[in-house]
Amino acid sequence: MQLLHYIECELNKNPVEGFSAGLIDDNDLYRWEVLIIGPPDTLYEGGVFKAHLTFPKDYPLRPPKMKFITEIWHPNVDKNGDVCISILHEPGEDKYGYEKPEERWLPIHTVETIMISVISMLADPNGDSPANVDAAKEWREDRNGEFKRKVARCVRKSQETAFE
Template structure:
């Protein structure tokens, strides 16, 4: 499986290099390891994250695309769907099949048709509209719901810092 994964990832990287997608850039952390990518997500326009440059790593399992990669922000991130550790929690990055908690339908979870591009477009969408019903960061979700001005201030500070550090 690993050689098929390698070929698919090389193809996706080549496609993204040839036809960049607005809102993010992607490349390898190390040219000798196709399974670990460095991602930069530009804070989407008209969101609290606008103007920010958020670095992340995307780590692919050897059985990709049967199983999803993990996406983790390296840059500080405050968002209801991002664990305090930086790991992104969205449905399409959850393993395929039924959700044992019954929250997500199998159709919302990982399927092999997803690509790096579809994942990152979903993450950009997540930044625009958080899902606070199933939070990874409970504190951020609570603040988003109960004290939006404070949430907004924290996020804008993080976005500003990320741009200065970039």
């Protein structure tokens, strides 16, 4: 618990470009809200996406869960908003053989490394291991058509609801 408090203080003292993070409730260090700014020169540019990070009691031994609250159309975010990237997967061997153990969660990862990975995911989706098969198919086959239109709609909606 002290570790999470320390991390929050460090992020407030030394903010990282592209996101901000803080507690949802001052009495609960395990639930955070993050705002992610869509990376420049991507389809997500201009978006302000809200997400929640939920830390397990045994953090940092196990990864937090991340869920977008703002609607987002992305191959690595399922339709419920859950983020599916290697860094958030439980440590150890991947039973499907897609990920190396060093690509998965390690206790050295921080909120900052998670957010940098998420920003990178927005800039460069992983189509080989999609959480949203429909978005992945559109990203591969019609990136500048239907996929781009759906992302643009999500970006507009995120701007309208960013500060609610």
